[in-house]
Amino acid sequence: MKRKHKSLSMVEKVELLKKLGKGMSVKSLCEYYGIGSSTVYDLKKQRKILKFFAEHESRNSLIARKTLEGARSSELDSALIKWFKLRRSEGLLSISGEMLMEQARIFHKELNLTYQCEYSQGWLQKFKCRYGISLHKVSGEKRNADTEAAANFVDEFAKIVATEKLLPEQVYNADETALSWYRMPRKTLAQDIEAAPVGGKDCKDRV
Structure with a gap:
């Protein structure tokens, strides 16, 4: 065979x-x-x-990866990965694929490259593959849940239901939706060799 x-x-x-x-x-x-x-x-x-x-x-x-095939422009590739590492080292919490593609277009012009490239999602996937870059969730500040307060509220809520003689259909939950316009995204591109990205306290500025 x-x-x-x-x-x-x-x-x-x-x-x-x-x-x-x-x-x-x-x-x-x-x-x-x-x-x-x-x-x-x-x-x-x-x-x-x-x-x-x-x-x-x-x-x-x-x-x-199965071949040694590299980027069309090693100069642009080198400049972009240096820019990416610098932004990560400076503590920029969120770097998206769109940011990488836009920066590649900027370097393309600055380096006066003569060939045409759209720097599309296909190009982005190859670039990420070459340097072991993937999407990671940014861990926020670690805080323990207040289990004691939650347990006390259960008893308090049960007393309210009994005192007011509430029926099940009278008990419901209401919540609000807010736009945190100054808050950073909770995901970022990072290299596999990096430690898990850790964020800080989220900004509460919102509408």
Whole structure:
């Protein structure tokens, strides 16, 4: 039977090369990874994969990656990831995909790049994949719930219902909706190598 074509991820390619370097036979590697011997010999010639892997910051992003193909402009890519890291180090709590795309357009003009690029969602996904960037929820201030006050209110509420002889259909909950116009979003883009993003106290300015 003809063997089904299999594409190895960057992580698998690095593992294969390391095993090959330690003396594991080509036949054993073919059986383990389900590939042909020609694939092993081709990878053996691509020693730059090991250098690429060693220099890459995020290992998680390499799990799904299968080629060494980089950005169309390494200069823009370098400027954008430096900008992203700087904004994160300054404590900017929320960086969205739209902000990254807009900053890429700015760098495109500043670098006088001649090719056309829309910097769409497709471009954004590839950029995030290259640098192990994903969407994270920003943790707010940690506070313990006042369970004692909640338990006391249950007893107090039961007394009110009994005293006023309220029926179930007379008991309901009402709430309000407010626009916190100065509050930062609770999600941000961050690299996988970062610690979980932690926010501060939310601004209460609202309508």
